[in-house]
Amino acid sequence: MKRILCALMVLMMLLGLSGCAAANTTVEKTTATGFYFDTVVTLTIYGGEEGLTDTLLAECDRYEKLLSKTIEGSDVSRINNAHGETVTVDAETWQILKRAKEISDLTGHAFSVTIAPLTAMWDFTGGTMRMPTDEERIAALSLVDDDKLVLGENNTVTLPEGMEIDLGGIAKGYIADQLAAMVRGKAKSALLNFGGNVYAVGEKTDGSAFRVGICDPTNTSTQRAVVQVKDRTVVTSGTYERFFVKNGVTYHHILDPKTGSSAVTDLTSATIVGTSSMDADAFATACIVLGKEGALKLLEDNGLDGVLIDTDNQVTATSGFADHYPLSVVE
Ligand code: ADP
Ligand code: MG
Numbered sequence: 001m002k003r004i005l006c007a008l009m010v011l012m013m014l015l016g017l018s019g020c021a022a023a024n025t026t027v028e029k030t031t032a033t034g035f036y037f038d039t040v041v042t043l044t045i046y047g048g049e050e051g052l053t054d055t056l057l058a059e060c061d062r063y064e065k066l067l068s069k070t071i072e073g074s075d076v077s078r079i080n081n082a083h084g085e086t087v088t089v090d091a092e093t094w095q096i097l098k099r100a101k102e103i104s105d106l107t108g109h110a111f112s113v114t115i116a117p118l119t120a121m122w123d124f125t126g127g128t129m130r131m132p133t134d135e136e137r138i139a140a141l142s143l144v145d146d147d148k149l150v151l152g153e154n155n156t157v158t159l160p161e162g163m164e165i166d167l168g169g170i171a172k173g174y175i176a177d178q179l180a181a182m183v184r185g186k187a188k189s190a191l192l193n194f195g196g197n198v199y200a201v202g203e204k205t206d207g208s209a210f211r212v213g214i215c216d217p218t219n220t221s222t223q224r225a226v227v228q229v230k231d232r233t234v235v236t237s238g239t240y241e242r243f244f245v246k247n248g249v250t251y252h253h254i255l256d257p258k259t260g261s262s263a264v265t266d267l268t269s270a271t272i273v274g275t276s277s278m279d280a281d282a283f284a285t286a287c288i289v290l291g292k293e294g295a296l297k298l299l300e301d302n303g304l305d306g307v308l309i310d311t312d313n314q315v316t317a318t319s320g321f322a323d324h325y326p327l328s329v330v331e
Helices: 002-015 052-067 075-080 091-106 134-141 171-183 277-301
Strands: 026-036 039-049 086-088 150-152 156-158 189-194 197-201 210-216 219-229 232-238 243-246 249-252 267-274 305-310 315-317 327-329
Touching: 026 052, 039 052, 039 171, 052 075, 052 091, 052 171, 075 086, 091 150, 091 156, 091 171, 091 277, 171 189, 171 197, 171 232, 171 277, 197 210, 197 277, 210 232, 210 267, 210 305, 219 232, 219 267, 219 305, 232 277, 267 277, 277 305
Parallel strands: none
Antiparallel strands: 026 039, 039 189, 086 156, 150 156, 189 197, 197 232, 210 219, 219 327, 232 267, 243 249, 267 305, 305 315
């Protein structure tokens, strides 16, 4: 957390902060940063309407208040504290949950939005290196079952007593999609960056593609590959993002809903490129759980373009990837 805040402060200093709009109605380039969803959010807008970045940051704030597990009164908190009662949520929350359940089915529940009882027992952000005992883990496992999340008419949600949801593997993608939609028509192009979730809206002002780097899991200050995209999202899930080492074992924040522990996987990073950042976010998380072979099959079966990095630091792309996006691997 300290490191993230530090990075945020440096970013703010470098960027001179946001919203410094000129007097005319469009601004050549505006950059804004904020800290939402436990992540540094950086929004770069080219040729945008005055005040656009402020509007987008306000949206981030609204979404955080709606979807955060830790903010009292958020839709997610209300669902998690309902003790089996039915709650009515915002239409957006309901739609995210609907897609989350579909992706849970499509991934054989490798992606499970009801993972919360387990994520609550692991401390990947607080620095205490807390992990559940075997008894706690096994008890929590029985509370993870996306089939028991019932989405009713008129935006109602019902969850059995004890079960909870965690949108950490999908919400940033949804928000990226919504912000990208807001930007279209109000700016020439934009690069919206939510940590591992990037949305490149349109193309660079010189007409070329945006170049989005894929982090080297073995040295996260460098890039292992670069993909060129226009009007696409690039979403990466990685085992190196949040982890701790205890008794010589590395535990990372992507949990296998079948074991309740960090996924034992031969992948260190999964990147998906496409139009839906929400889908890319959830599928990328599932890819890590499934491992290289399962992830490649999942992506091919669902017509998704992806780039996987394995524990040998080898880069493998889905079969059609190079036809759709220029990809250069950094050796
Ligand atoms: P990040 O959001 O940290 O960039 P991911 O998109 O891969 O990375 O999401 C990881 C987050 O999703 C975890 O911090 C946790 O909140 C949640 N999560 C962990 N394992 C799973 C899983 N198997 N299915 C769904 N959500 C998960
Ligand atoms: Mg994800």
